[in-house]
Amino acid sequence: MEEKSFKPFISADRVLPEITPVSIGLGIMLAVLFGAANAYLGLRVGMTVSASIPAAVLSMGIIRIILKRDSILENNLVQTIGSAGESLAAGAIFTLPALFMWANESDVVSKPSFWVIAIISLCAALLGLIFMVPLRSALIVEEHGVLPFPEGTACAEVLLAGEEGGEKSKTVFSGLGIAAIYKFIADGLCLFPSEIDWSIKKLGTGFGADVLPALASVGYICGKKISSYMFAGGVIGWFVVIPLISFFGSSSLFPPAKAPVSELGAWGIWSTYIRYVGAGAVATGGIISLIKSFPTIIRTFKKAMSGFGHKIESEERTNRDLPMKGLLILALAIIAVIWLFPAIPVGLLGAVIIVIFGFFFATVSSRMVGLVGSSNNPVSGMGIATLLIATALLKSTGHTGVAGMTSAICVGTIICIIASMAGDMSQDLKTGYILGATPRNQQIGELIGCVVSALAIGGIMYLLDAAWGFGSKELPAPQATLMKLVVEGVMGGNLPWVLVLVGVGIAVAIEIIGIPVLPVAIGVYLPIHLSTPIFIGGLLRAFFGNRKDEKGKEVTEKGILYGSGLIAGEGLIGILLAVFAIIPLSNGKSLLQTINLGGLLGNVGGVIFFVLLLASIVFFTRSKKKAK
Known part of the structure; x- marks a missing residue:
């Protein structure tokens, strides 16, 4: 579809409320809410989900039903601000917990302060915003009808459907409430174990599942293909590699283990050996993703570079961006902060390299989410590629040891957040383009979301680390x-490279077959207990939403909305339980320890409750609307 023939839902000559106290306040609340929920989810399973659609649905429910306001562009700005929290959290949790883990392993290393996390996150998020402004015209406008931007288009459809009423928000709220109750019973009261586990002694391995709402929801949202790829990776790790190590290793002791294989058990073998195999597979998958998208990267990069020197002045409301002069000044200020900030001792050259890599990967991220959606955005691959180069450069210039590794992680954090923010913002701008929003107002909304989320993520990470500890x-x-592991391996040369190269071989074999590498590689890297409920969620969607007609589309949409609510509900209670875990009582125990029932119902109780949870997904996806 040509840009000139496209007409947005709200024409350029109409002006509706966008930036209002209501949209800003509600957007900030959702940014913190989904930032916390996605941080918890990502730290648990290594995956995050887009917050744009659930944020839009919640916004419609509150603004339309409760506040009785009627502006689709105001709703759109709420989801724009709200989704910024999710995208910043996604970039931060991929890297920053490494600094906490080093601090927990050594008395010499200290944890990054709240303000260090906030400044790094804010600098990165603002760079992602700055880089996306010149990309908007090239990717959103000129290639409308070419790049589908799945989440952005779907979010626009949800908001347009909201013009008929706020029925969909009830589905999200239902999921949120049910997941909150379920999570509190499972991990708060501990009536049954949230992780059920069985040992298979003849194979020297085990099997089980984390029977939690968010995991089944991730599987439903991702679909059967992605979830089955993840489960296949888990099968490779737990039913191929672990049994082989257990069989051939027997009483032998192999580094990096400090005990014989026979004494490790399935979990010990996984943590000591399989994680390195998975690391090699994930790293290779990320690099393969980048190589395959390289022609697209170069084309988009050229367009983006031309965008910096060419600005089309337009009086049309729907084509107004933030002024590039002001953004360039802001970019220079950020470079100065990165250069002079002691927590990132990379020097001026390092700061410039960060900006160049950041803009390069912002183009990658924006283009990739336009083609395949945010769920397949190879942020981790970009982070790994950056860390390999940054760590090698730092080591060659004398930045070694803990200081050099800390610097490398900070550089990787900035790149990951830039890529994540650019991808999220491109989806939001696509939604706005379809609806007829003002780009400048959306960019201001992203700016507000960046500041709030950067301030919130440090507190969230400290809370989660205090409650359970990263790793x-x-x-x-x-x-x-x-x-x-990547930074330590490059800096110290102490990685068990044989295990890593085995993972590389697995990834290459998967690529030769023609299967997407990253989902399988993540399945190898994670315990099978996480990929099992994800796989079950994917099967549920395939069974109940496989019809290609309108009915099948409606069932799938309801399931995604309900699943988004389940994820948000579990994430919120996860944060609440983290607070309970650090509140001391007079008896010397924490509040969480005091209410603990010790898994009274056992594995059987976990299975029963999980089946009931799956039944709730079926009920809410199949339920019919009441006749008016």
């Missing part, structure tokens, strides 16, 4: 652990 069973922080 623990409750919060494995898979992506950050992988980044940590």
Whole structure:
């Protein structure tokens, strides 16, 4: 579709409320809400989900039903601000927990302060915003009808459907409430274990599932293909590699383990050996994704560069961006902060390299989400590629040891957040383009979301680390652990490269077959207990939403909305339980320890409650609207 023939829902000559106290206040609340929920989800399973659609639905429910206001552009600005929290959290949790893990492992290293996290996150988020402004014309306007931007288009459809009423918001709120109750019973009261586990002694391995709402929801949202790829990776790790190590290793002791294989058990073998195999597979998958998209990267990069020197003046409201002169001044100020900020000792050259890499990967991210959606955005691959180069450069210039590794992680954090923010913002701008929003107002909304989310993420991370600790069973922080291993390996040369290269071989074999590498690689890297409920959620969607007609589309849409609510509900209670875990009582125990029932119902109780949860997904996706 040509740009000239496209007409937005709200024409350029109409002016509706966009930036209002209501949209700003509600957007800020949702930015913190979804930032916290996605931080918890990403640290638990290594995946995050787009917050644009659930934020839009919640906004419609509050603005239309409760406040009785009627402006689709005001709703759009709420989801624009709200989704910024999710995207910033997604970039931050891929890398920053590595600094906490180093601090927990050594008394010499200190944790990054709240303000260090806030400044790094804010600088990165603002750079992502700055880089996306010249990309808007090239990707959103000129290629309308060419790049589908799945989430952005879907979010616009949800908001347009909201013109008929706020029925969809009830589905999201229902999921949020049910997940909140379920999570509190499972991980608060501990009536049943949220992780059910069985040992398979003959194979020297085990099997189980984390019976939690967010995981089944991730599977439903991702669909059968992606979830089955993840589960296949789990099968490779837990039913191929672990049994082989257990069989051939027996009583032998192989580094990096400090005990014989026979004493490790399935979980010990996974944490000592399989994680390195998975790290090699994930790193290779990320690099393959970048190589395959390289021609697209170059084309988009050229267009974006021409955008910096060419600005089309337009009186049309729907084509007004923030002024590039002001953004360039802001970019120079950010470079100065990165250059002079002691927590990122990379010098002026390093700051310039960060900006160049950041803009380069912002073009990658924006283009990729335009083609395949935010769920397939290779942010981790970009982060790994950046860390490999940054760590090698820092090491060659004398920045070694903990200081050099800290600098590398900070550089990787900035790149990850830039890529994540650029991808999210491109989806939001696509939604706005379809609806007829003012780009400048959306960009201001993103700016507000950046500031709020940057201030919130530090507190969220400190809270979660205090409650459970990054790298623990409750919060494995898979992506950050992988980044940590990459930096340590390049800087110290102490990685078990044989295991890493085995992962590389697995990834190459998967690519040769023609299957997407990253989902399988993440399945290898994560415990099978996480990929099992994700796979079940994917099967649920395939079984109930496989019809290609309007009925099938309606069922899928309801399931995604309900699943988004489940994710938000579990994430919120996860944060609440983290607060309970650090509140001391007079008996010396925390509040969470005091209410703990010790898994009274056992594995059977976990299975029963999980089946009931799955039944709720079926009920809410199949339920019919009441006749008016």
